[in-house]
Amino acid sequence: MLPLFPGILLYCKQNLPAMHFSDLLDFCSNRRDECYEKAWYEFERRYRKVIFGRIRLHLKRFNAANNISYVEDISSQVTERLLDNDCWVLQIFRGRDNEGKFINFLNIICFRITINYMKALLKSNRVDLNSVIIPIEDKIIIEELFDFCSETLRAELQSSQKSLFYIERDILVFLMRTITGFKSKEVAQVPSLNLNEHNVDIIMYRLSDVFKNKAHDKNH
Secondary structure (H helix, E strand, O other): OOOOOOOOOOOOOOOOOOOOHHHHHHHHOOOOOOOHHHHHHHHHHHHHHHHHHHHHHHHHHHOOOOOHHHHHHHHHHHHHHHHHHHHHHHHHOOOOOOHHHHHHHHHHHHHHHHHHHHHHHHHOOOOOOOOOOOOOOOHHHHHHHHHHHHHHHHHHHOOOOOOHHHHHHHHHHHHHHHOOOOOHHHHOOOHHHOOOHHHHHHHHHHHHHHHHHHHHHHOO
């Protein structure tokens, strides 16, 4: 059994076969599946840097983004949350056709755990904070924005010469940058995208033009 215990950062350097996003969640949420261990190694490879980056971003509200012990503690709690009750949060996650929604879902988990962790420190007088805690955006509104942007871009890009894989990848990049708030450097760290920072910026520039052109057409 894979030793997924709180506080342990797992990273598999083996060359594992590519795993579709929805399959990955299915395997990770079924301990009895023979692919369970490999799936969690792949999950760590894809999303651990993303989780660390989100935690550090939310810690900026408390001027504590560079506190490694906080980041590690909160990361352990995120792992616990994902594994709790036989990975229940993964089992019930809807939107398995949209990896962008899942990354936003991880962002929300990281936000809530970070806020609760820092509140607990504040109550115990172990840290002195003067920052204002800003509530996260409404989850329903975020999901509606994801759907609107996805559908709009998909409709505009379907006539292009690109394959469906690259269209969906570019849409995911756009969603991560514009709605979820990831920086180009953070997006480039997602292994499944296989992009560098410059590629991310090019995609953003091109897809932003799609929205600009659509708005221009509506006004004329």
